[in-house]
Amino acid sequence: MNTYREGWTLRRRVLALLTVVGVLLLGLAVAEATVAAKNRQYTDAVLTRTGPLRVQGQELLNALLDQETGVRGYAVSGNPADLTPYQNGLAKERDTVAKIEELGAGYPGIVTDLRVVRQRSDAWRQSVAEPVISTTGRSGTAAGQALITDQARQQFDQVRASVGDLQAQILREREKSARDIERTGNLLVVLLIIAAAVVVVTGVALVLALQRMVIGPLTGLALQVREVAEGDYQHHIDGSGPPEFQRLAVDVDAMRQKIARDLAEVREARERIEWVNSQLQKQAEELTRSNRDLEQFAYVASHDLQEPLRKVASFCQLLQRRYAGQLDERADQYIAFAVDGAQRMQRLINDLLAFSRIGRLTTGFTEVDLNKVMGDVAGQTEAARQYADAELTWDELPVIRGEEPLLTNLLANLVSNAVKFRRPDVTPRVHVSARLVGDEWEITCRDNGIGIEPEFADKIFVIFQRLHSKDAYPGTGIGLAIVKKIVEYHGGRVWVDTDVEEGTAIRFTLPALPEDVEAAEAAERAAAGDGTDEPPAGEATAAEGDEAATGTALPEQPAGTPDGVSAADDQGPTPRGGTTGGMKETVG
CATH class of the missing domain: 3.30.565.10 (Histidine kinase-like ATPase, C-terminal domain)
Known part of the structure; x- marks a missing residue:
């Protein structure tokens, strides 16, 4: 039997080890949660903000190109239908600018570049697009084409260049977020490695402690319990190891004693049940035989009563026919009573016979x-x-x-x-x-x-x-x-x-x-x-x-x-x- 210092039971040792490990893991978990939150924040920025911003930047450029194409087409053909790309591009530009403003709210550089794009696109529409459209409508295509000069083209190139600057700024912000994601991801991996190392060390310590304080005493207890399980219910179980295992051995031995008592009672109860079942079987057989005898008796009794009853009824009816009126009135009444009683008795017997035959003669x-x-x-x-x-x-x-x-x-x-x-x-x-x-x-x-x-x-x-x-x-x-x-x-x-x-x-x-x-x-x-x-x-x-x-x-x-x-x-x-x-x- 192992001896332990007073107060340091198995439970206290395990609790002390688990407390130290828990504090370490809790600190690592807080650090990992903080880093993971940062990583998720940077990832969300890439997925839900800078990524969609790049798409919206391209959409903005396409909208401006649609406007420039519509103005050129209308100046050449003079057909109002050719202004459809211009009008659609204008509406698309407004929607795209609104989305970029919403997505880029946390990026000052993107907001500044977007403001420049809006200013240059508004200036291009006021100085080139609107005059070309109005002049073509009033004076014809030649007058409208005359307004599309090299200076006008250069002005639109400036608008396109400002959109390029906006896209470059969006790309820089995206790359910055990607670098943050990589940095926090690496930090998170390091923290996980440290946590894994703590778990491994703790596991090794627990295995060694369990081998010394749990597995050995428990194996000895299991061997004794197995002997009892194989049928040796009189085998006394002794405990060893920590106080908890000694108390467990005492409880298991008490359970063994109770099982032994219960088995003895079950054997006695089984013997009593078998005896009662045998008695019930005998009674069931006797009841079946008794019911069969009763049915046979009812049938035979009803059938055999017919013959004497027919004689009584026949002779009473014969007396009634032959001597009616020859005796006094009371004698005639008695004979009538006898005939009626015999007839009712015969009907009753016939009904009883029919009742007993139902389900028996099929x-x-x-x-x-x-x-x-x-x-x-x-x-x-x-x-x-x-x-x-x-x-x-x-x-x-x-x-x-x-x-x-x-x-x-x-x-x-x-x-x-x-x-x-x-x-x-x-x-x-x-x-x-x-x-x-x-x-x-x-x-x-x-x-x-x-x-x-x-x-x-x-x-x-x-x-x-x-x-x-x-x-x-x-x-x-x-x-x-x-x-x-x-x-x-x-x-x-x-x-x-x-x-x-x-x-x-x-x-x-x-x-x-x-x-x-x-x-x-x-x-x-x-x-x-x-x-x-x-x-x-x-x-x-x-x-x-x-x-x-x-x-x-x-x-x-x-x-x-x-x-x-x-x-x-x-x-x-x-x-x-x-x-x-x-x-x-x-x-x-």
Whole structure:
């Protein structure tokens, strides 16, 4: 273990070295910044002032030459169009002089030479250019040419010579700035070399110090840590070197001890989790077996109860037919109660059997035309609709993938409920419609019956849940539970629309075929491209669809072309477009 003087820890030694180096580098940085600023100032002068001044000096000379050329041309031809170079050169001279004055503001020699150029150019225009132009205009070309003498040419040569002096002065200023740039650049290089030397010396000193005070102790610590990392969590870690490394060794050893404790806890937790997983697996297998046994029991129980129940019902009906009127009135009432109870029990068992079969006995999904399904539903509910004088209509319905018997049962339950829960003295009307919402068909069964209060909207789909007594509206209370189970089996959802003003609207969704979704999207794109607001085919107003079917519009019904069958649906294929109702039929 190395011994150090008290107070001179590794941190203090490094800080002392870095402080000295920092002060040196800071001084060099200030000097470099000052020299760099000067260098940038001289460079900007060359790039943004003396360089553009040389260009403007040449532009000034070109402008004066254009003026002299225009005056000569006009004196020869007398054509006012030949004065265009003179006029353009005059305007260009003014602009160029203004730019030179702006760029040369910090150069007194350039300003003086520019003043001389302006004075001589103004004198040339007053004594030569303007008299030639006015004389040619009044007296002709000969008179104008007579004014262009050798003295006039010499005077313009003086103007040109003054421009040359200006350009020479600009060049001298540019060369002076270039020399300043070179001088400051060399100084900057020297300062950078000094800074690099300081950095190199500092680096060497740091390497030597780190080798002695850091790398050696750290290497020993790393070897011990590597032993622990290889799995020897019981190896004690000792520290050496500066106090900081000794404290680090203590902390690393504390971490080793904590890791050892955590690993022990993890092993215990893993064993517990494996045991819990094995128990859960056993429970899952037991639950699966129990559910399978329960389904089999429900099916067998429902099926086996049919035979004794049929006997009870048959003998009760036989007693009712053979001995009706021969016993007293109370005996007849008891027999009627027994017959009614047996029949209700038989209906309940049949409904339970149907409920348990949903999703268990499957024929596989196929493409099902809901228009044909509604034709079958119309035939199944014909007797009830004729008794209630009810009207059943439906719009053009889609083709979806599903099991046709289950979908028939679904719609038959909805239509039967709509006819059953009717209002007295009001002709029952039931309407089935569909619309595409995203990638699902939303199908609605709407009636004008007694309706459902919003607080009972979710309860009606619970098995055996009834909102009315059996005397008021007969039934087992399983119908809508069967509806919900069939819809969910087909990947949809069902709910009651509580926003309708009259009657009940039960809506459910079924997945749409991909081609239907693509066709709807194409129709929307075409409508957007044409800039029209017309709805796609098959989505006309409810009033149009219902009027076409029955002549009566049901409120808030999405519609299209009415679709249905006659009541005698067993006599031929299902026609598309029509309605069925109580004792009347219409075919569209």
